[in-house]
Amino acid sequence: MTAADQIRETITKNDVVLYMKGTKMMPQCGFSSRVAGVLNYMGVEFADVNVLADAEIRQGIKDFSDWPTIPQLYVKGEFVGGCDIVTEMTLSGELDALFDQNGISYSKEAADRIREANKG
Amino acid sequence: MPIEAKDIEALIRAAFPKARISVQGDDGQHFAAEVVDESFKGMNRVQQQRAVYASLKGKMDGPNGALHALALTTRAPD
Numbered sequence: 001m002t003a004a005d006q007i008r009e010t011i012t013k014n015d016v017v018l019y020m021k022g023t024k025m026m027p028q029c030g031f032s033s034r035v036a037g038v039l040n041y042m043g044v045e046f047a048d049v050n051v052l053a054d055a056e057i058r059q060g061i062k063d064f065s066d067w068p069t070i071p072q073l074y075v076k077g078e079f080v081g082g083c084d085i086v087t088e089m090t091l092s093g094e095l096d097a098l099f100d101q102n103g104i105s106y107s108k109e110a111a112d113r114i115r116e117a118n119k120g
Numbered sequence: 121m122p123i124e125a126k127d128i129e130a131l132i133r134a135a136f137p138k139a140r141i142s143v144q145g146d147d148g149q150h151f152a153a154e155v156v157d158e159s160f161k162g163m164n165r166v167q168q169q170r171a172v173y174a175s176l177k178g179k180m181d182g183p184n185g186a187l188h189a190l191a192l193t194t195r196a197p198d
Binding site for chain 2: 031066067068069079080081082083084085088
């Protein structure tokens, strides 16, 4: 199976997938940690793929998404963005809307607490 | 090889000659860039940032890429 096939299968089988450096329990990069932290805090169930454990996937996901950096978030098979976009969407409420549209369960209260803490 | 904020700005400028561009960061590896350009109208953030990454011509790539971290903010002018 090629890296692209593997990625296609992963993002089809899982509603929410985060390609990241490290794991959701032990992120190994600040940017991956930030996105995994938001998802964990919001109580979103997601599959984590550690790109540091597989060089082919590490390059493969960049080619697949046409996106040069990690982390990368996929929802229902669609590329959502990297750390900056996910952060902006969390603070603007767009991430809530995306989860609502796709029937992904999450804690609205937790999302509101993140926004409350980042008011500025 | 370290890269400077003005190098990043020049690369982005070449692709977006009329954009409002600000690049901050002075440690040679971690930068924050904001790019505001008319061409972003009608594009979503992923499309906007893909275009900016493309202008950096592979500098973001790989463990030896000059640019380890670039926090990007993109939007069309109000």
